[in-house]
Amino acid sequence: MPETTDDEKLKSCEQTDCPVRASGKCLEGLEPESCSHFYWSDGEESEGEQDKKPDQNNLIRLFPGTELHTKELGIVTYEHPTNLIIIIGESFSGKSTVLTSIFDMFQVGKFKQFYFAGSYTQYGFESRCHLSRAPSGLVEPDTAHTQSIEFNFLHIAFKDKENLSRDAHHLLLSDISGERFNMAINSATMMTEMSLMKEAEHLVYLLDGEKLADKFQRNAIVTRANQFISRAVDNGLFDTDTEITIIFTKYDLLTDIVNDGTLEKIKKSFVDRFEANLSAIKFEVIAARPKPPTADIPFGFGLEHLLSVWLNKRKLPELNVGTIPSSERYFELYSYHNG
Ligand SMILES: Nc1nc2c(ncn2[C@@H]2O[C@H](COP(=O)(O)OP(=O)(O)OP(=O)(O)O)[C@@H](O)[C@H]2O)c(=O)[nH]1
Ligand SMILES: [Mg+2]
Secondary structure, three states, X not given: OOOOOHHHOEEEEOOOOOOHHHHOOOOOOOOHHHOOOEEEXXXXXXXXXXXXXXXXXXXXXXXXXXXXXXXXXXXXHOOOOOEEEEEEOOOOOOHHHHHHHHHHHHHOOOOOOEEEEEOOOHHHHHHHHHHHOHHHOOOOOOOOOOOOOOOEEEEEEEEEHHHOOOOOEEEEEEEOOHHHHHHHHHOHHHHHOOHHHHHOOEEEEEEOHHHHHOOOOHHHHHHHHHHHHHHHHHOOOOOOOOEEEEEEOOHHHOHHHHHOOHHXXXXXXXXXXXXXXXXXXXXXXXXXXXXXXXXXXOOOEOHHHHHHHHXXXXXXXXXXXXXXOOOOOHHHHHHHHHO
């Protein structure tokens, strides 16, 4: 392409309404060349095209604030050391309520140890929280059913109240829909597509406390949890490097099975079945949204403890080849491992 000479250059402006191109006069009333929006164009663009063309150097990238897809996680992980938390469980087990309750507790300053320090996905949190808030018109707070069958992530950053000068902690949290869960149980292909689970710092399986408390539904949901873990082991997604935490949700409904020893028997059945296949199985209890909250089991019961557990980095699998690159980002380490 022939180069334009200085004589061929045209006065131009980034502001669409500016008459500088037509009349040589600056919209701001300045000497055109001293205006920050002014530039010389090579005269090849039509007026319409010139109006549309942004100055790349001045572009500021705005985030829509919705959920992040897997390929977008670099927005967070390239900027900050981040822990990836994947929350699995069948429909209604309380996965989304865990996420929305964590966000709500930060908003109202309910955590003793942590302050909210930002989120790239605030809109994603807000839209999930909507149903649980007054404007949605619900008498009883509730959470929308998760629609997407893909992994979508919500980001949250928070600081230790005791140590505000230290960098914030960053978590990427994902829940999968009940439909996705069922597909993975019933299809090896669908399970294999969930290979991102291998990269999670913390892998969490929620067992629905409401169904556990019901003796007619209890065996079925424990069996489905066993089927899910077995299929993940059979397809190589879980192995002896995998640590999984089984969380009993809706603890407000579990008093009877805690007192009669049933809960301990369920824990033991998981350990007996999977201790040879996995690195560890841990257990927690939560009541993200007890009905009703009480002094003993308030709103968000157990969530602060979960956050403090999720801050820990997991022990990386032994690598056979080469040396580990000096990076705190597990995503990079993992891609190196497989690369
Ligand atoms: N009693 C009680 N109910 C709860 C608690 N936490 C959540 N729930 C209720 O459990 C129901 C299901 O919660 P969700 O968070 O939508 O479940 P989910 O696992 O995301 O479900 P899907 O999106 O369909 O996969 C909702 O009606 C919640 O209000 C709790 O701590 N106690
Ligand atoms: Mg959900």
